[in-house]
Amino acid sequence: MNKELKNRFECLWHTYFKNIDLPITASLTNNTGNVKPVAKSTKWSCLVCELAKVTKGHSIAYNEEALGCGGAKRYLGYADNIRPNFEYFLSYGIEGVVEGERYKKSPEIVKETQKILQTLPAKGKFYVFKRWDKLEENDMPDVVMFFAKGPVLSGLFTLANFDTVDPNGGVIAPFGAGCGSIIHYPYLEKEKENPRAVLGMFDPSAQPCVPKDSLSFAVPFNKFEKMVSYMEESFLITETWSKVMKRF
Numbered sequence: 100m101n102k103e104l105k106n107r108f109e110c111l112w113h114t115y116f117k118n119i120d121l122p123i124t125a126s127l128t129n130n131t132g133n134v135k136p137v138a139k140s141t142k143w144s145c146l147v148c149e150l151a152k153v154t155k156g157h158s159i160a161y162n163e164e165a166l167g168c169g170g171a172k173r174y175l176g177y178a179d180n181i182r183p184n185f186e187y188f189l190s191y192g193i194e195g196v197v198e199g200e201r202y203k204k205s206p207e208i209v210k211e212t213q214k215i216l217q218t219l220p221a222k223g224k225f226y227v228f229k230r231w232d233k234l235e236e237n238d239m240p241d242v243v244m245f246f247a248k249g250p251v252l253s254g255l256f257t258l259a260n261f262d263t264v265d266p267n268g269g270v271i272a273p274f275g276a277g278c279g280s281i282i283h284y285p286y287l288e289k290e291k292e293n294p295r296a297v298l299g300m301f302d303p304s305a306q307p308c309v310p311k312d313s314l315s316f317a318v319p320f321n322k323f324e325k326m327v328s329y330m331e332e333s334f335l336i337t338e339t340w341s342k343v344m345k346r347f
Contacts, residue, residue, distance in 0.1 A: 100238040108327050109232065115335040117347050119251055121231040123153045124240035124320075125282060131160040131225050132237065140167035146175075147277040147300075148308035150228060154246065158229040163222070170276050174283040175226060176219025186210050200304065212274075219286050226282070242285040243323045245316040246309050250346045252298070254335065255316045259296040261329050272298040277305025281317040289319030296322060 112121065137149075137159055144167035153159060163177035172178040182188070184197045186206035192199025203209045229238065245255060260269035273284050280299020288294040300306065300315035309315070318326065334340050 100234045100236060100240065102236060104324065104327065105231070105234055111327065111330045115330065115340065115344070116251060116254065117344060119247065119347060120154060122243045122245045123150065123228055123230050124234060124238075125242045125244065126227045126229075126238060126240050127219075127221055127224050127286070128227055128239075129224055131227055132235070134158045134160045134227050134229070136160045136162060136225060137165035139164040143167045145277075145305065145308055146171045147281075147305045150244075150281075151308065153228045153230055156230050156233060158227065158233055160225045160227045162225045168278075171278045173216070173218075174276055174279040176221030176283075176286075179218050181213060185213075202303075217287060219283065240320045241289060242282070243318045243320060244281050244285075245318075246300070246313045247316060248310075248312050248314075250343050252314060252316060253343065254340065255296070255318075256298065258326050258329060258333055258335070259318065259322070261333050262325065263293075268293065268295065270296045270298050272301070275299070275302070277302040277308070277315070281315050285317040285319050289321055294319040294322045 109121070112119070146161065146166060146168065149159065163172060166172050166175065166177065169178070169182050173181065184193060186209040187193045187199060188197050189209045190199055190203045190206050191201055203212070231243070234240065245251070247255065256270055260266075263269040271284070271288075273280070275283065277300050280297055280302070284297045284299070288297065296316060296318040298314060298316055300309055300313070
């Protein structure tokens with residue numbers, strides 16, 4: 100991690116976003132460094148809920164065995180199979196067999212969505228999650244993740260669109276699980292010529308795991324670097340933004 104960039108962002112963040120929490124980062128790596136991997140999972144757990152520890156400064160590392168959710172294993176690239184009756188689980192269920200979440204109208208729609216879900220090359224690797232200020236010189240983040248309320252999101256969203264012509268060219272909000280919005284889609288975006296940030300955490304199942312009234316804003320690191328470079332020439336230096344800052 101470039102020390103100059105690390106320090107510069109922290110300074111700018113505290114200048115234009117006051118006392119709002121620093122973001123957390125994700126790195127897909129073969130080496131967890133000094134971060135002890137999470138033990139093998141023996142029960143169901145939600146990765147999004149576990150990330151609350153990272154926002155408090157506790158770094159964690161996950162691999163396939165540590166994940167306690169089949170959906171997370173698929174979104175993070177460790178598996179390409181789905182649970183039996185998943186199309187009913189995500190839609191209206193099967194009475195006496197599986198309760199439906201009713202996030203999709205029909206099992207047929209669910210089946211079609213699963214056909215286009217891409218797989219990340221994560222098998223055999225670890226995802227290391229760290230808060231920004233915990234990054235060390237040998238860390239190479241792939242994604243920077245914010246959990247924020249409306250006023251902060253307005254700043255991040257506008258900054259992500261600062262150098263784009265296409266009104267949809269800076270940010271996307273794809274349907275998916277909470278972990279999909281902060282890992283799966285940002286990792287796919289980072290491989291593109293013009294990567295976009297991902298607005299997410301609309302998943303009602305994941306919402307209880309994030310601060311009240313908050314959504315996620317996940318940025319591929321190659322786009323994040325550009326966003327940082329624009330901060331001091333953008334709307335953040337205007338009186339308009341000063342008014343928004345009073346709402347933090």
